[in-house]
Amino acid sequence: MLNCLVTGAAGFIGSHLVDRLLEMGHHVVGVDNLVLGKMVNLEHASHSGNFIFQKLDVNDYPGCLEFLRLRHFEKPFDLVWHLAANSDIQAGGANPDIDMQLTFLTTFNLLKMMQALKIPRLAFASTSAIYGAHPGAVVEETGPLLPISNYGAMKLASEAAISAACERFLQVCWIFRFPNVVGSRATHGAIYDPDELEVLGDGTQEKPYLHVGELIEAMIFIQQQSKEKRNLFNISPVETVSTVRYLAEKVIELAAPDARIRYTGGDRGWIGDVPKFRYSVRKLENLGWAPKLTSNQAVDLAVQENLGILKS
Ligand SMILES: NC(=O)c1ccc[n+]([C@@H]2O[C@H](COP(=O)([O-])OP(=O)(O)OC[C@H]3O[C@@H](n4cnc5c(N)ncnc54)[C@H](O)[C@@H]3O)[C@@H](O)[C@H]2O)c1
Numbered sequence: 001m002l003n004c005l006v007t008g009a010a011g012f013i014g015s016h017l018v019d020r021l022l023e024m025g026h027h028v029v030g031v032d033n034l035v036l037g038k039m040v041n042l043e044h045a046s047h048s049g050n051f052i053f054q055k056l057d058v059n060d061y062p063g064c065l066e067f068l069r070l071r072h073f074e075k076p077f078d079l080v081w082h083l084a085a086n087s088d089i090q091a092g093g094a095n096p097d098i099d100m101q102l103t104f105l106t107t108f109n110l111l112k113m114m115q116a117l118k119i120p121r122l123a124f125a126s127t128s129a130i131y132g133a134h135p136g137a138v139v140e141e142t143g144p145l146l147p148i149s150n151y152g153a154m155k156l157a158s159e160a161a162i163s164a165a166c167e168r169f170l171q172v173c174w175i176f177r178f179p180n181v182v183g184s185r186a187t188h189g190a191i192y193d194p195d196e197l198e199v200l201g202d203g204t205q206e207k208p209y210l211h212v213g214e215l216i217e218a219m220i221f222i223q224q225q226s227k228e229k230r231n232l233f234n235i236s237p238v239e240t241v242s243t244v245r246y247l248a249e250k251v252i253e254l255a256a257p258d259a260r261i262r263y264t265g266g267d268r269g270w271i272g273d274v275p276k277f278r279y280s281v282r283k284l285e286n287l288g289w290a291p292k293l294t295s296n297q298a299v300d301l302a303v304q305e306n307l308g309i310l311k312s
Contacts, residue, residue, distance in 0.1 A: 010037025149272025
């Protein structure tokens with residue numbers, strides 16, 4: 001069984017990952033500064049004797065290093081899952097310091113701590129936003145990588161810092177480029193706000209949506225099966241996308257049939273939004289894993305799961 005550190009543990013995806021790792025019998029130390037994460041997301045994990053949570057800012061280098069040193073001394077960390085970041089892309093567009101601090105410096109500081117403590121393995125939550133706007137389905141080798149959001153730029157910088165760390169001290173890294181992820185416990189984003197029927201853009205944006213349960217399955221599968229020094233994977237539903245209009249209409253249909261949708265107009269939701277986006281997941285399929293849900297099915301399931309919140 002592994003001893004894992006999860007950063008961003010109280011967030012949407014981090015908390016699902018924590019639950020799954022505990023279910024697999026691993027020991028998990030979770031840290032989160034709770035800027036976006038919520039303790040309620042860790043309600044399930046808190047009942048496990050194999051879970052420790054600490055409210056910590058990964059950018060508090062001395063404080064975080066001290067905490068990790070003590071834990072590492074008690075039981076050495078085998079693997080770090082780094083999910084702490086700014087997930088509010090629009091906020092990062094308005095104030096670039098946010099992504100510099102929360103998306104890039106968390107990675108940079110974490111790498112320094114991992115080097116100081118000699119922790120050998122890192123799994124990292126990256127994003128489709130590192131590709132920028134590309135016609136056609138992007139593969140892992142697609143380039144040049146010219147992100148159009150600060151968030152994407154700082155994730156790409158994080159990938160670069162992790163790759164360089166593999167030359168110095170990291171034995172192995174796994175970099176997962178997520179699509180849009182949906183499911184319960186979302187702290188932000190498309191289907192979180194119960195009463196918000198305003199849709200940014202004209203609704204024609206098309207993106208792949210993946211259910212968080214399948215995302216976690218894919219991450220764990222890749223971490224276990226892909227044995228390169230640097231392991232880089234797109235994760236997404238296979239060749240399906242959903243329009244933002246589909247998502248909005250599904251929310252209305254199930255949660256508020258009398259409500260109306262108001263589109264703000266324009267072909268993109270915000271500065272840095274990539275309006276139409278497609279992923280190739282051939283590399284992941286060749287490794288032996290593919291999601292079962294289409295993008296629309298993932299959206300349907302996520303809306304169902306969030307009905308309680310959406311109707312409240
Ligand atoms: N949700 C998506 O659709 C999506 C898509 C692509 C990539 N990602 C990436 O996946 C990861 C998880 O995303 P999420 O959707 O769960 O977002 P989230 O906001 O729910 O989770 C991120 C967590 O990191 C924490 N955090 C931020 N800065 C921190 C710091 N300095 N120290 C400690 N904790 C800090 C936040 O409090 C939050 O709980 C992020 O790295 C995100 O960029 C998410």
